Amino acid sequence: MLYMDRSRLKIVIFGAYNAGKSTFIQAIDPKCRHVEANKYDIPTTVGLDFGRTEVNNKKIYLFGTPGQERFEFCREILSRGMDGAIVMADTTRDLDELTARICETLKVSGCPYAVFLNKCDHPDSSPLRYRAVTDSVFSPQISAVNGTNTVESLHEFLELHF
Template identity: 50%
Template sequence: MQASPVSSRRSTPGSRHIEATSKEGATTVAFDFGRLQVRDRAVYLFGTPGQERFEFVREILARGMDGAIIVVDATRGVDAMTRHLYDRLKELEVPLAFMANKCDCPGAAPGAISRDLPGETVYPISARNGENVYAALDAFVATLVAR
């Protein structure tokens, strides 16, 4: 096993992100938690890394969750891990939404994500500049409230 360079940075006060470098480039390895009000409801967001080694955390969080959002890099599309997460959450009958991130980047193809996940809701967003993030979250919460 080869060691990877790792760096630590803070994105917001009190948060720390670890970046590990692999042959695919830098990837952020971080758990995150947030609470906000959407449609007069308290929404608790748990962010987990997409790497396979964190599957046990996602299994714990899946117990009792009202819905799940899978963030997909719109410049890379649906990969094997995204497909695995999708299949597992469908098996657990968890309501899903997809956020196609990096739609502000050259080469972004949110339509390709929609084609790869027929019948699923895909919201184009940019986490970098916040474009459509709250609107997408609001729309997804509306589908959960309607259930």
Template identity: 75%
Template sequence: MDRSRLKIVIFGAYNAGKSSFIRAIDPDSRHIEVNNGGIPTTVGLDFGRTVINNRKIYLFGTPGQERFEFVRGIISQGMDGAIVVADTTHDLDGLTVQICDALSASGHPYAVFLNKCDHPDSSPGRYQAVTGTVFSPEISAIAGGNTVDALCEFLDIHF
């Protein structure tokens, strides 16, 4: 495998902060979203890029709504690794469990990024069932907390 460029796909439930995470890593990232009652929601994909340790990292964000399963399938083709973004202000949800199980079964390197840790309702312990042995840093995609460091560490561990 050519490890000088990596395709990393960002998964997670609706509203978990996937697009915000990609924006935090790449302020020039692109997003295909629609306005859903005042809240932007991804209906296509997010695309961001960065360079870490001379390696080109391409970040592909997926839509979190259940009905976009087919889009997640298309975007995940050829991925080298994945990051599952979890909203720690909400309980563990079925889609997050399903995604973690699928990544575990396929053997793709992945991490669970525990997002919204700046929020007063944040409780990362809710995700214990899916963090077990995987790298699971606490981050805040909008406050900028730990996003780049967490991505670097994930890459160091697996690539």
């Protein structure tokens, strides 16, 4: 298998539409690539995001998924062979069905994952909205848009599991 080598890790970023997945990958790797379209003049991921970084001599490949419901097939393809997952949660919105379902699937699968509580810079942010899916899961508060706690949280997640 391509990713059995633990010096290279495939980490997939899941989460609802507009949660900040692409913004997070951009914060980690400013040279990342996106496949997106405009929905009501707002960019939305329709294929994937791809970013790279290196942590403790490990090459980390970040694959961002599309959040729209209709792209389930993309999420399924991108999740093949993943070593770990990060679920991006928009703390300005209540826990949604897609995010709850992704967390449940990851929990059952035994794949190492974390829930990143995003948009904590926003006045409407309330991380407690996600308490149903953060019990005994690493769940740092971040702001992808201004970079707060993004790199540190990724490092901590990797140190916990790899």
